[in-house]
Amino acid sequence: MVSVAATPIVPGIAEGPSLVLDQPLSWWGGIDPLDGTIIDAHHPQRGQPTAGRVLILPGGRGSSGGSAVLAESMRLRTAPAALVLGEVDPILVVGVMVGAELYPDRNCPLVVAGEGYDLLVSSRTTRIRSDGRIEQY
Amino acid sequence: MNPILTDADQAMLHGEGSGAQALAMRVLVGMARATGARRMIDISGAHIDGTLYLGRASLNFATRLRDEGGRVAVPSTLNVSSLDLLHPDLFLGDDPTRDAALTMMRAYLDMGASPTWTCAPYQLADRPGFGDRVAWGESNAIVFANSVLGARTPRFGDFADMAAAVTGRAPEFGLYLDQHRRARVRIDVSGIAEEAWLTDEFFAVLGFLIGSEAGSEVPAITGIESATEDQLKVLGAGAATSGAVGMIHVVGITPEAPTLASATGGIEPRLVRVTADTITRAYRALSSTDGENLHTVNLGTPHYSARQIARLQDLLAGRRVHPEVSLYVNTGRDVLASSSGNVKRLEEAGVVFVVDTCTYVTPILPAGRGVAMTDSAKWAYYAPGNLGVDVVFGSTADCVESAVGGRVIREKRPW
Numbered sequence: 001m002v003s004v005a006a007t008p009i010v011p012g013i014a015e016g017p018s019l020v021l022d023q024p025l026s027w028w029g030g031i032d033p034l035d036g037t038i039i040d041a042h043h044p045q046r047g048q049p050t051a052g053r054v055l056i057l058p059g060g061r062g063s064s065g066g067s068a069v070l071a072e073s074m075r076l077r078t079a080p081a082a083l084v085l086g087e088v089d090p091i092l093v094v095g096v097m098v099g100a101e102l103y104p105d106r107n108c109p110l111v112v113a114g115e116g117y118d119l120l121v122s123s124r125t126t127r128i129r130s131d132g133r134i135e136q137y
Numbered sequence: 138m139n140p141i142l143t144d145a146d147q148a149m150l151h152g153e154g155s156g157a158q159a160l161a162m163r164v165l166v167g168m169a170r171a172t173g174a175r176r177m178i179d180i181s182g183a184h185i186d187g188t189l190y191l192g193r194a195s196l197n198f199a200t201r202l203r204d205e206g207g208r209v210a211v212p213s214t215l216n217v218s219s220l221d222l223l224h225p226d227l228f229l230g231d232d233p234t235r236d237a238a239l240t241m242m243r244a245y246l247d248m249g250a251s252p253t254w255t256c257a258p259y260q261l262a263d264r265p266g267f268g269d270r271v272a273w274g275e276s277n278a279i280v281f282a283n284s285v286l287g288a289r290t291p292r293f294g295d296f297a298d299m300a301a302a303v304t305g306r307a308p309e310f311g312l313y314l315d316q317h318r319r320a321r322v323r324i325d326v327s328g329i330a331e332e333a334w335l336t337d338e339f340f341a342v343l344g345f346l347i348g349s350e351a352g353s354e355v356p357a358i359t360g361i362e363s364a365t366e367d368q369l370k371v372l373g374a375g376a377a378t379s380g381a382v383g384m385i386h387v388v389g390i391t392p393e394a395p396t397l398a399s400a401t402g403g404i405e406p407r408l409v410r411v412t413a414d415t416i417t418r419a420y421r422a423l424s425s426t427d428g429e430n431l432h433t434v435n436l437g438t439p440h441y442s443a444r445q446i447a448r449l450q451d452l453l454a455g456r457r458v459h460p461e462v463s464l465y466v467n468t469g470r471d472v473l474a475s476s477s478g479n480v481k482r483l484e485e486a487g488v489v490f491v492v493d494t495c496t497y498v499t500p501i502l503p504a505g506r507g508v509a510m511t512d513s514a515k516w517a518y519y520a521p522g523n524l525g526v527d528v529v530f531g532s533t534a535d536c537v538e539s540a541v542g543g544r545v546i547r548e549k550r551p552w
Contacts, residue, residue, distance in 0.1 A: 068195040075192070
């Protein structure tokens with residue numbers, strides 16, 4: 001088991017299969033909110049599904065429309081189960097906060113893994129605890 | 138770490154103001170925690186970027202704030218929407234999308250924001266002054282505000298800009314702070330011939346190149362002796378397209394960079410030399426095809442200024458747009474009104490003006506084959522993904538010659 005301490009920016013608990021992205025991602029133009037697939041033509045993991053995954057990524061990428069697309073994914077229940085970031089991105093933080101405000105039965109915890117980020121892998125089961133700790137089996 | 142909140146911030150957070158202010162303050166506190174901001178500050182204005190309809194969530198946010206008593210606490214301008222309200226027939230999308238977009242636009246007006254509907258709020262009569270702290274969304278506008286006006290705004294995204302507008306407060310982070318405004322990378326263009334940097338398209342291509350070199354760092358450009366506001370505008374738009382750039386110093390030209398040392402704060406920056414070769418590669422990367430069969434020409438991303446519209450009139454020189462080509466000029470309704478003489482003559486020559494929105498974010502272009510041409514690095518970058526079209530990037534003069542000739546015509550570039 002891998003266990004990594006992380007800072008919960010938007011706290012919550014989540015569990016699901018994880019996917020590690022090799023590059024940052026912009027939700028606007030990067031994710032299709034209808035099914036959660038990566039659609040950014042410049043992204044190495046284009047075509048991968050993110051819905052229900054614990055998505056592990058180095059960070060967000062610029063676009064300011066990202067918050068709205070992430071909130072829309074939460075509305076459509078196609079968002080990741082949780083976001084684990086190497087570096088914090090306010091655009092994604094605002095997206096999951098507003099998504100949870102508008103649709104209170106949905107949640108997408110967001111944690112920042114910092115130094116432990118490199119230990120994380122794509123795995124069958126990744127759990128986010130309420131204190132932010134990430135456990136992978 | 139939680140930020141220090143004033144009594145007034147606490148009151149808003151705990152619902153003593155409107156429900157909208159409580160929601161907004163929760164979002165701002167979350168942002169402050171995420172960015173490590175130590176406190177909240179007053180802002181003197183906002184530019185709201187969340188006005189493009191991006192699905193029900195974007196609509197639900199706007200109507201929820203409005204229905205819970207949201208009002209902007211500071212003068213607030215609105216970015217482009219999905220519709221051209223002055224030319225409604227241009228929108229070729231479906232009725233449910235049109236209705237949702239219209240409802241969302243109304244919600245922002247109900248909250249007291251100004252119906253500017255432009256991505257170039259710095260072309261409005263009222264714009265922030267040196268040192269003013271504002272909360273702006275829209276990446277190109279953010280670069281212009283910080284770099285050219287010397288106002289201060291970090292890169293706000295959707296929802297966050299409106300949260301700042303209804304509270305008049307913002308977490309103190311990023312480009313609000315002196316240390317984040319210092320250049321960490323020097324882009325030297327002294328190896329490029331002067332005749333190149335006198336053209337507008339050089340600035341668009343240079344911006345696009347800088348964005349990929351600088352990422353989220355602040356660059357300082359050296360080796361340019363003059364630049365117009367329109368050139369600085371397309372420079373920033375290009376850089377904010379390929380990178381997360383929020384500010385660019387142009388040494389000797391922009392207000393916080395009288396010298397390289399003042400831009401960097403005295404710390405030696407990383408050096409990137411721009412050559413004719415790197416500019417040529419960036420110029421080529423902006424076109425997705427070398428096809429010559431022309432279908433549409435798209436000018437005005439960011440929204441054209443009055444000066445750019447006058448220049449278009451000069452370049453067209455009494456000729457008409459080819460009957461098989463559509464030439465669109467995206468601009469703000471304020472600029473349209475102030476340029477009415479030129480606009481009328483250009484419309485008679487076959488030019489189609491689009492206001493309140495832009496041809497790469499909403500369905501306006503007619504179905505058909507052939508390439509789309511543009512003088513905008515931003516349009517060139519996003520349109521293939523958004524619209525599924527092939528793009529050729531060229532100078533404004535190339536775009537005009539092509540629109541008249543009915544096929545893609547590009548002059549040799551001066552670099």
